[in-house]
Amino acid sequence: MRRLTRNFVAICSTLALTAGLAACGSGSDEAGGAGDTIVAETAFNLKTIDPHRQFEFTGSTIDNAVYQTALEFEDGDLTKPTDGLCSFEMSDDSKEMTLTLKDEDAKFSNGDPVTVDDIVFSFERLQGIKGNPSFFLDGVSVEKVDDETVKLISKDPNPALPYILPNASIGIVNSKVVKENEGTTDEDDGAEQFLNENSQGSGPYKVEKYDADSQVVLTANEHYNGPEPKYKRVVLRNVSAETQLTDIQSGQAQVAYDLNSDQAKQIDESMGKISSLPSTRSLYIFNNTDEKTGGPAADPDFRKAVMAAIDYDKLIDLAGEGSQRMASLVPNEFVGAVSKDEAPERDLAKAKKLLKKAGYDGEKVPFHYSSDQAVNGVDLAQLAETLQAQLKEADINLDLKPAPSSTQLDGFRSAKQPMGIGTWGADFPDPTNYNVFIPGGSVAERVNWNEDPQLKKLANEAAKAKGDERDSAYAKLFKATTDTAVWIPLVQPVDTVAVGSSITKFVSNADVSFDFAKAE
Amino acid sequence: MAEATTAPQGGQTAPAPDDTDAAQRIKPPKLHPLLRFILIRIGISIILIWGVTVVTFLLTNLVPTDPVAAILGDRAAADPEIVAQTRAKLGLDQPLIVQYFTYLGNLLQGDLGVSNQTRTPVLASIGQVFPASIELGIGAILISVILGLLLGLLSALKQNTIVDHAIRTLSLIGISAPTFWIATVAYFVFFFRLRVVPGAGRLDPWITPPPKVTGLYTVDSLLAGQMATFTNALGHLILPSCVLALFTIGLLTRFSRSSVLDIIRFDYVTAAKAKGLPSRTVVFKYIFRGALVPIITVVGLAFGSLLSGAVLTETVFAWNGLGQYAYRGATTLDLPVIMGVGLVIGVVYILVNFIVDLIYGFVDPRVRVR
Numbered sequence: 001m002r003r004l005t006r007n008f009v010a011i012c013s014t015l016a017l018t019a020g021l022a023a024c025g026s027g028s029d030e031a032g033g034a035g036d037t038i039v040a041e042t043a044f045n046l047k048t049i050d051p052h053r054q055f056e057f058t059g060s061t062i063d064n065a066v067y068q069t070a071l072e073f074e075d076g077d078l079t080k081p082t083d084g085l086c087s088f089e090m091s092d093d094s095k096e097m098t099l100t101l102k103d104e105d106a107k108f109s110n111g112d113p114v115t116v117d118d119i120v121f122s123f124e125r126l127q128g129i130k131g132n133p134s135f136f137l138d139g140v141s142v143e144k145v146d147d148e149t150v151k152l153i154s155k156d157p158n159p160a161l162p163y164i165l166p167n168a169s170i171g172i173v174n175s176k177v178v179k180e181n182e183g184t185t186d187e188d189d190g191a192e193q194f195l196n197e198n199s200q201g202s203g204p205y206k207v208e209k210y211d212a213d214s215q216v217v218l219t220a221n222e223h224y225n226g227p228e229p230k231y232k233r234v235v236l237r238n239v240s241a242e243t244q245l246t247d248i249q250s251g252q253a254q255v256a257y258d259l260n261s262d263q264a265k266q267i268d269e270s271m272g273k274i275s276s277l278p279s280t281r282s283l284y285i286f287n288n289t290d291e292k293t294g295g296p297a298a299d300p301d302f303r304k305a306v307m308a309a310i311d312y313d314k315l316i317d318l319a320g321e322g323s324q325r326m327a328s329l330v331p332n333e334f335v336g337a338v339s340k341d342e343a344p345e346r347d348l349a350k351a352k353k354l355l356k357k358a359g360y361d362g363e364k365v366p367f368h369y370s371s372d373q374a375v376n377g378v379d380l381a382q383l384a385e386t387l388q389a390q391l392k393e394a395d396i397n398l399d400l401k402p403a404p405s406s407t408q409l410d411g412f413r414s415a416k417q418p419m420g421i422g423t424w425g426a427d428f429p430d431p432t433n434y435n436v437f438i439p440g441g442s443v444a445e446r447v448n449w450n451e452d453p454q455l456k457k458l459a460n461e462a463a464k465a466k467g468d469e470r471d472s473a474y475a476k477l478f479k480a481t482t483d484t485a486v487w488i489p490l491v492q493p494v495d496t497v498a499v500g501s502s503i504t505k506f507v508s509n510a511d512v513s514f515d516f517a518k519a520e
Numbered sequence: 521m522a523e524a525t526t527a528p529q530g531g532q533t534a535p536a537p538d539d540t541d542a543a544q545r546i547k548p549p550k551l552h553p554l555l556r557f558i559l560i561r562i563g564i565s566i567i568l569i570w571g572v573t574v575v576t577f578l579l580t581n582l583v584p585t586d587p588v589a590a591i592l593g594d595r596a597a598a599d600p601e602i603v604a605q606t607r608a609k610l611g612l613d614q615p616l617i618v619q620y621f622t623y624l625g626n627l628l629q630g631d632l633g634v635s636n637q638t639r640t641p642v643l644a645s646i647g648q649v650f651p652a653s654i655e656l657g658i659g660a661i662l663i664s665v666i667l668g669l670l671l672g673l674l675s676a677l678k679q680n681t682i683v684d685h686a687i688r689t690l691s692l693i694g695i696s697a698p699t700f701w702i703a704t705v706a707y708f709v710f711f712f713r714l715r716v717v718p719g720a721g722r723l724d725p726w727i728t729p730p731p732k733v734t735g736l737y738t739v740d741s742l743l744a745g746q747m748a749t750f751t752n753a754l755g756h757l758i759l760p761s762c763v764l765a766l767f768t769i770g771l772l773t774r775f776s777r778s779s780v781l782d783i784i785r786f787d788y789v790t791a792a793k794a795k796g797l798p799s800r801t802v803v804f805k806y807i808f809r810g811a812l813v814p815i816i817t818v819v820g821l822a823f824g825s826l827l828s829g830a831v832l833t834e835t836v837f838a839w840n841g842l843g844q845y846a847y848r849g850a851t852t853l854d855l856p857v858i859m860g861v862g863l864v865i866g867v868v869y870i871l872v873n874f875i876v877d878l879i880y881g882f883v884d885p886r887v888r889v890r
Contacts, residue, residue, distance in 0.1 A: 039725045041838075044848070047637045055593050130602055132593035187605075192639060212638040213649065213848060214840035215725075235725040239838045242704055243720050246712045252719035372851060406590050406853040413589060413597070427595075442598050 037233040038503075038516055040255035041247060044238035046212050050195040051171035052125050055132040060168045061257075062216055062236065064512045067171025067201035068106060070099055070119060071162055076277070076509020078333055078429035081162040085114060085172060085202075086150070088165075094157035094466075099150045107223040108174040109199065109206040120144045121175035121185065123152070128185040133169035136427070157463065159470065160430035166511065167428055174200040204229050204517035214238050218516070229517040241374075244498075248272050254500035255514055260377030261320020264496050272500045275508035276322040279376045279495040280426040282329045283319075283383070285488040288418045290448035296360050297419045303485035305354035308347045309394035310387065315491045318386060319378045322494035328478035329424060329434055331492050333510070336431025336462075336474025338482065343489070351394040364399035368411060368420030371402030375423050376493035383490070384421060415446050422487070431474035435459065437487055438477070449486055557881050565874045572866035573627060576859045577620050583853070588612065590853040591636040610636075623859075632863070633856030635849075642860035645845060650864070651735025652722060653841035656834070657826040658736075659761030660768065665819060667765070668772025673808060675773060676780035687773060694770025703763045703836035710759055717759045720838035723752055760837040764830055768822040775818050779811040786810070820876040824869040 046058035051067050054060060072084040081088075085106055086099040099119070106114040123142045127134055140158065143151045152161060164170070175183075177200050182190035199207040204226060205218035218234040239247065244256035245263045249271045259267075264274050287303045288294030296302045316323050327338035369384045381402060388398040401420070403411070411417045424443075427433050436443040438459050439452040458477040465473035482489060497514050499506055505520040551559070588606050589597040596602050607613045611622055626633065632642040675687040710717045722737055723729060730740040730749055737753035783789060784807055792806045831843035838844075842861060849857030 037726045048639070055595070130596065130599070132596045135595045135598075211648075211840070212640065213645065213845055214838075233726070237721065237725060237838060238840070238844075239720060240835050243707065243836055243838060246708055247719055250712050250719065252711075253725075404851065404853075406851075407583070410586055410589060 036231055037235060038231040038255060038519060039247075039253040040234060040236045040257070040514070040516070041239040041244045041253045042236065042257040043240055044212070046216075046238075048192055048196055048212075049199065049207065049210060049216070050192040051169055051173060051201070052122070052129060052133065053131040053192055054169060057257075058216075058236070061513060062207070062218070063168040063171050063201075064203075065205045065218055065234065065516050066199045066203045066207060066221075067168065067173070068103070068114070068203050069166050069168070069170055069172065071165040073166050073429075073509075073511040075507075076511040078163075078280070078510055079335055081166055084166065085119070088162060090159070090162065094159040094161075095154050097152040097154075097158075097161050098145075099152065101148045101150075103225065105225040106202045107225060108177075108202045109221040109223055110174065110177065111223050112174055112176065114172060114174075114202050116144055116147055116150055118172055118175045119150050121178070121183075122170065122172045123150075124185040125173070125178075125183065125189065126170055128187065129189045130187055133167070133427075136164050136167060136170060159466070160428060160432040163430040164428045171201055171203075174202075205234060208233075226517070230520045231516060234516045248498045248500055251500055251502060254503050254519075256498040257513070258374075258377070259496055259498050260374065260379070261494075261496070264320065264377075264498060267498055270501060272498055275497045275499060275506070275514070277495045277497075277508065277510050277513075278322070278324060278331060278333055279493045280331050280333075280429065280510060281375055282326060282331060282424045282492055283375060283378065283490045284329055284422050284424070285387070285490060286412070286417075286420055286422045286447050287486050287488070288415070288447045289486060290415070293416060293448065294418045296358065296363065296365055299358045299360070300484065301354045301358035302360050303488070305351040305358065305360070305394065306391060306396060307344045307485045307488045308351035308354065309391050309396060310344070310488070310490070311346045311390050312343065312491070313346075314386065314390070315383070318383065319376075319491045319493045320496070322496075323378075324492040324494075326489035326492045328475075328482045329437055329487055329489055330431055330474070330478050331426065331429075334426070334429050334431060335471050336434070336478060338475045338479045342479060344482070348394050351396075355395065360396070362395055362397055364397045366401050366418050367398040368401045368403065368408055368417040370405035370408045370421075373405045373423075376495055378491070378493050380421055380423075387421075387490075412446050415448050421490075431462070431470075431478070434478065437481060444486075447486060452484070455480055455484075554881060558878065561874055561877050561881075565870050568870045569867055572863055572870070573624060574620075576862035576866070577623055580855045580858050580862075581616060581619070583855075587636060587853055587855050627863075632860040635854050635857050637848075637852050637854045637857075642856050645857070646842065646860055646864055648735075649841050649845045652839060653827055653830055653834070653843060655722075655736040655738065655757065656760055656764060656830060656839060656841060657823060659757045660764040660826050661819065661823050663761055664765040664768035664772055664822065668769045669776050669808075669815070671769070671773040672776025673780055673803070673811075675777045676784065677803065679781065688777075691770040691773040694766040694773075696770075697766070699763065699767065700832040700836065702766060703760070703833050706759060706763050707836060718752065718755045720836070722756050722839060723749065724756075727752055760833055760839055763837075764826055764833045768826065771822065772815065772818060776811060776815055779815060780807055783807050783810040816879055817876050820872045821869075824865075824872045827865060827868055 042058060044058050045056045047056055048054050049059050049062050051063045054063055069084045070086040071081045071088060074080070074082040083102055085101065085103045087102045089098045101116055101119070103114070108114060120142055123137060127137045139155045140161070141153045143153060145151055154161065173195070178191050178195065181194040196210045197207065202224070204221055204224045206221045207216065208219045209217040215235060215237045220229050220232045241258040241260065241263065244253065244258055245266065247253040248256040249267060267274060285306065287297040289298050291298045312325055316325065324332055325340045325343040326332065327340060327343040330337045332340055367384065367388070369380045371381045373380050384400055384402070388400055391398055412420065412422065435441050438444060438455055439449050444450070455477065458480055462470070462473040462477045481487065495510065495513065497508050499514070503519050507515040507518040509515070588603055588610070592602060592606060611619055614622070630643065632646070634641050635645065671687050671691065675684045678684045707720070711719055718724060727749060729737060730744045730746050733740050733743050738750060738757065741749035741753055789802065789806050792802050827842060830841060831847050833839070834841045834843035835847060842864070845857065846861040848854070849861060
């Protein structure tokens with residue numbers, strides 16, 4: 001038996017030795033070096049990287065590095081669109097935009113020059129294929145004037161157009177190559193798969209390998225006309241938030257996108273830096289205005305009681321350092337945002353008084369939310385439980401109804417949920433993007449909110465306003481919208497990017513989150 | 521009875537003394553019991569696979585949500601015309617029974633559909649991720665078989681000693697500890713603190729995978745003669761395999777312990793000991809071999825469960841296998857992916873069961889005549 005024990009120990013030792021040898025052999029001759037590679041990690045939200053079809057965070061992150069756009073936001077200042085491939089001019093009535101090709105040295109990754117024809121094709125393809133981001137150029141016709149000029153003509157005044165064009169979904173593609181690979185400007189387009197594997201952009205990088213489930217590898221575009229990126233290769237990997245934390249701490253990865261505030265606190269200076277920027281997303285409570293569906297939530301006094309019963313400071317703590325109070329659903333950095341000073345405050349006495357007026361006697365109100373979703377590190381399940389506890393102090397009883405996001409969204413879209421947590425990420429940084437929350441808008445329909453003459457009047461006034469007046473007109477509209485408490489703004493979370501200590505210089509802004517090409 | 525047993529075998533009949541006797545003697549040729557056993561098992565497996573297609577199809581269609589909205593996204597789903605077009609394109613406007621037969625028809629031609637999210641054929645994606653899970657599964661099964669059997673044997677031979685108690689406690693922990701927690705702690709300790717294993721993924725991010733032959737990086741890198749890639753792939757394989765193996769180690773330890781304890785009491789073992797054979801011969805030739813047969817079932821089924829149960833381990837270790845693919849399909853309501861993965865895992869289970877049954881049939885003649 002002693003011999004048996006010895007054999008057992010020998011086998012275990014062999015296994016351990018093999019493990020050790022394998023672990024030690026990580027450095028490799030086939031490997032090349034890690035020095036010119038950035039490893040970035042995120043929990044993938046990726047359907048495609050065809051710029052005219054992608055509409056998710058991961059796709060957008062990749063396309064920002066691969067495609068140039070007609071206009072840009074310089075240094076992430078979302079209030080001022082600037083020249084990109086083109087310079088621009090808006091007509092006085094905001095119906096006509098003239099784009100002039102400015103960056104004449106720009107070249108696609110195969111060396112072809114970027115032309116006006118490419119810009120026209122890209123705009124028309126975005127519109128014609130009827131994908132998720134096609135709405136960006138709804139009601140806009142595209143017209144080539146000459147080899148340097150394109151005109152965008154809108155049916156109605158469209159002051160948001162300069163804020164829309166920097167979006168990564170309106171990236172400029174090499175029309176010649178895309179057309180050769182089944183690319184069209186209508187629904188017959190068949191170039192998506194080709195564009196996933198063979199990017200056709202003029203940005204600092206091109207796609208080397210695309211795998212929507214595990215990782216996307218980018219390599220430097222040798223024909224890029226801007227400064228040569230220090231990191232020639234970017235590996236974007238699909239990794240859970242828990243593993244991202246360990247990887248950034250150990251130097252295994254240089255960029256992590258999905259850390260929540262608690263995880264971010266665990267990174268000290270020796271491991272990396274945290275870049276925090278205001279998120280362009282809003283978290284809110286929705287209340288259904290239809291009596292049959294909404295029950296108590298349909299009563300304006302009940303809704304206002306809910307608004308007065310929330311402890312907003314605690315929500316800020318939950319969302320982490322850098323998160324902000326909101327006085328409307330428009331993020332604080334946007335034109336048309338309502339000043340934070342006017343954000344709702346907690347007042348339990350007021351809440352109880354309003355509840356009495358509403359005739360609410362403590363019945364349970366179903367409260368829906370996505371149990372599997374976190375928005376900029378704010379876990380919606382945790383947020384829902386916090387709200388339930390806070391409202392209980394005002395004798396409001398929420399009956400929590402968690403569901404996977406796809407199921408929850410279905411219920412919300414079909415206007416069948418009385419109350420719950422909603423999230424909105426800005427498609428473009430202009431207040432018109434929030435018109436969907438005004439009665440008659442597509443999101444307002446989800447709470448059966450179709451009519452409100454006062455808001456309609458304010459919306460018309462805001463649409464006609466120009467220049468500096470635009471800001472105050474929209475702020476007035478959205479303040480009045482908040483006052484109805486159909487939407488109760490909760491918190492504007494913070495966009496956190498963890499950057500490993502091996503990166504000494506980086507640019508992180510609200511537009512592209514982390515700029516691979518500018519990292520050193 | 522006597523006539524029947526003396527009748528020639530192999531379908532040949534002896535000349536009959538009269539017509540009545542001939543009628544009694546002419547019987548359809550009997551199949552060899554083993555062949556009959558195999559054919560019955562094949563038949564059962566086919567019916568089971570068909571059952572899996574029905575169950576996966578029905579379950580995914582009972583989910584109270586509209587996949588079209590998930591496919592199109594918020595904006596495009598706001599246009600009823602686009603929604604109707606997509607519905608028609610996917611065949612979702614057809615009655616459920618028609619949808620099922622279309623699905624089955626496509627399935628018989630090897631078409632598992634196209635992912636609603638990534639527009640990639642499901643079969644191609646499964647072909648891409650399956651080898652990763654197989655590699656992980658093989659690693660885990662090797663570790664668990666070696667350690668599980670040895671620990672079980674040791675535990676039985678040292679019955680009621682401190683060694684036995686320690687092994688039994690460890691196996692209980694292995695069975696009951698949550699995999700996700702074990703995986704996270706193991707990654708933190710062995711990668712982050714001790715640095716004895718490399719980080720998450722199948723290879724370091726800056727290493728290019730070897731040319732695909734089998735899809736198993738360890739095998740392919742050896743075939744390509746890339747030793748550095750091989751050691752890197754092996755290093756990445758060790759920790760997730762060990763984590764995934766823990767449950768099976770616990771299971772096998774307990775199972776082999778009780779199996780060995782059963783065998784140890786048999787007379788032939790006592791006789792072998794009495795003859796004065798060396799203890800190693802008694803243990804490995806008499807006890808262990810005897811205990812091995814029922815363990816085959818556990819090993820077979822454990823392999824199936826390793827493939828399907830690797831979701832959390834694969835997520836923690838960023839192991840791009842079937843588990844992670846299934847997780848992504850489920851969270852994005854990608855019905856073709858969910859059905860494809862469900863079918864593949866179902867088929868793997870059925871195949872494993874079939875092979876285990878066959879081995880039993882070969883090893884134990886009593887099984888095939890039941």
